[in-house]
Amino acid sequence: MGLPATGRFTAATARAVRRYQRAHGLTVDGIVGPQTAGSLGLAAPLKGATGTATPSASAASAxxxxxxxxxxxxxxxxxxxxxxxxxxxxxxxxxxxxxxxxxxxxxxxxxxxxxxxxxxxxxxxxxxxxxxxxxxxxxx
Missing domain, CATH: 1.10.530.10 (Lysozyme)
Incomplete structure (x- = not known):
């Protein structure tokens, strides 16, 4: 999403997610739920602001x-x-x-x-x- 991977879901990450969602006609909520995760090619949603990014290994490369x-x-x-x-x-x-x-x-x-x-x-x-x-x- 144009951000360095840190393993943390920060306010900057949420802003980038909202930009991505707007650009791709998704529900704009700043959360990487099933719809956004699927659009990104991730199998599992990412956790929220206090969690860490957790795509499956195969989804991260798919x-x-x-x-x-x-x-x-x-x-x-x-x-x-x-x-x-x-x-x-x-x-x-x-x-x-x-x-x-x-x-x-x-x-x-x-x-x-x-x-x-x-x-x-x-x-x-x-x-x-x-x-x-x-x-x-x-x-x-």
């Missing part, structure tokens, strides 16, 4: 339907994919600048697939499908 569609279009779902000009890298064809902006280091195409899924989910939450002008079309 992309949402929108991200799965984008990954298939961008790279055929290959986390090691690199565009012919070398500019776009990994499963979601990140530029290095976008990857760094989302907290990534080194080469996106060398990062674990689960990390690529996590950073793409954060980018989707922050900017919608606009970072993928071709593959992001078709509904989110």
């Amino acid at each position: 992309p949402s339907g929108t991200l799965a569609r984008i990954a298939q279009c961008e790279s055929g779902g290959d986390p090691t994919a690199i565009s012919s000009d070398g500019q776009y890298r990994g499963k979601y064809q990140f530029t290095r600048a976008t990857w760094r902006r989302m907290g990534g280091t080194d080469d996106p195409a060398a990062a674990p697939e689960a990390e690529q899924d996590q950073r793409a989910a954060a980018l989707l939450a922050q900017a919608g499908t606009s970072p993928w002008p071709v593959c992001g079309q078709g509904g989110s």
